[in-house]
Amino acid sequence: MQELKIMSLKNKINKNPIGIFDSGIGGVNVVKEIHRILPYENIVYLGDTARVPYGTKSKETIIRYSIENTNFLLKFKIKLLVVACNTSSSYALPVLKKMLNTIPVVGVILPGAIKAIQETKNNRIGVIGTPATIKSGIYKKTIISLSKKKKSVISVACPLFVPLIEEGWIDRLYQEKGYHIQHKKLDYYRIINHENILRYVATEYLSVLKQKNVDVLVLGCTHYPAIKTILKEVMGPQVTLVDSAEETAKFVYETLKRYNMLNIPHNKNVLGKLKFYVTDDPQKFKLISSWLIGKKINFVKKVVVENV
Ligand code: DGL
Numbered sequence: 001m002q003e004l005k006i007m008s009l010k011n012k013i014n015k016n017p018i019g020i021f022d023s024g025i026g027g028v029n030v031v032k033e034i035h036r037i038l039p040y041e042n043i044v045y046l047g048d049t050a051r052v053p054y055g056t057k058s059k060e061t062i063i064r065y066s067i068e069n070t071n072f073l074l075k076f077k078i079k080l081l082v083v084a085c086n087t088s089s090s091y092a093l094p095v096l097k098k099m100l101n102t103i104p105v106v107g108v109i110l111p112g113a114i115k116a117i118q119e120t121k122n123n124r125i126g127v128i129g130t131p132a133t134i135k136s137g138i139y140k141k142t143i144i145s146l147s148k149k150k151k152s153v154i155s156v157a158c159p160l161f162v163p164l165i166e167e168g169w170i171d172r173l174y175q176e177k178g179y180h181i182q183h184k185k186l187d188y189y190r191i192i193n194h195e196n197i198l199r200y201v202a203t204e205y206l207s208v209l210k211q212k213n214v215d216v217l218v219l220g221c222t223h224y225p226a227i228k229t230i231l232k233e234v235m236g237p238q239v240t241l242v243d244s245a246e247e248t249a250k251f252v253y254e255t256l257k258r259y260n261m262l263n264i265p266h267n268k269n270v271l272g273k274l275k276f277y278v279t280d281d282p283q284k285f286k287l288i289s290s291w292l293i294g295k296k297i298n299f300v301k302k303v304v305v306e307n308v
Pocket of ligand 1: 054065086087162223
């Protein structure tokens, strides 16, 4: 973990928000988990929806976008940065840690890799992610470097999942629970029978992992928890899914605690504020993030983040 020379903080910055970014809707799964275990933390989220997907872009572009997103979040005096994107975490984490210096930076790779090592019994781990994350080989390197026993890591790129999830093609259980939220404004987001298509795509991508008999599957993209039910169904009950959003939230808790930066409320009825910024179409983001979080998300604003 990042070694920091944190100044004497003494609760001064504890009310400041946690800054979180992703290319789009995926990091909302991370927000949800952080808000669940740290309900008093204020959160500022940026979804770079104008430039999603990152997973098919070059290393240089991914680093540039990640720096621009971080610069935007720094305007809010964030006390900690969560890179809620596996693709950015794969390439930009060292640059961002250097850039932020005394502000802790948490990525999503290490938490998922540690959990996968803990969960596997047959030492055969599957990883799915964007083409860029898989190309970086980061999960394989991290898992192998942290393991005591020899591990087989089989990685598969799943480029179609992100565009489908950005379209709102997610597990039906989210939509059914939250469909009432805004359907009048956006009636083109009908509940259509998309699950068969997701199941078909997932069966195709995951077949090699089933053949190789993995007993753990790392969801190496923060978008994927949105289709966890289908992924679980395709892999079968014998395979444990590792959700990097859940694991990252635990890391955030540990990091804030370690640096004495947790926001301890005076009034336990007042929860932390969640503010969302996007670089395109706030309406669509409002609907899908409300589905994922399970409550109505009101604060979504469109912003420009690139250096012009
Ligand atoms: N959610 C992201 C990830 O974890 C990015 C997906 C994309 O933009 O391609 O990699």
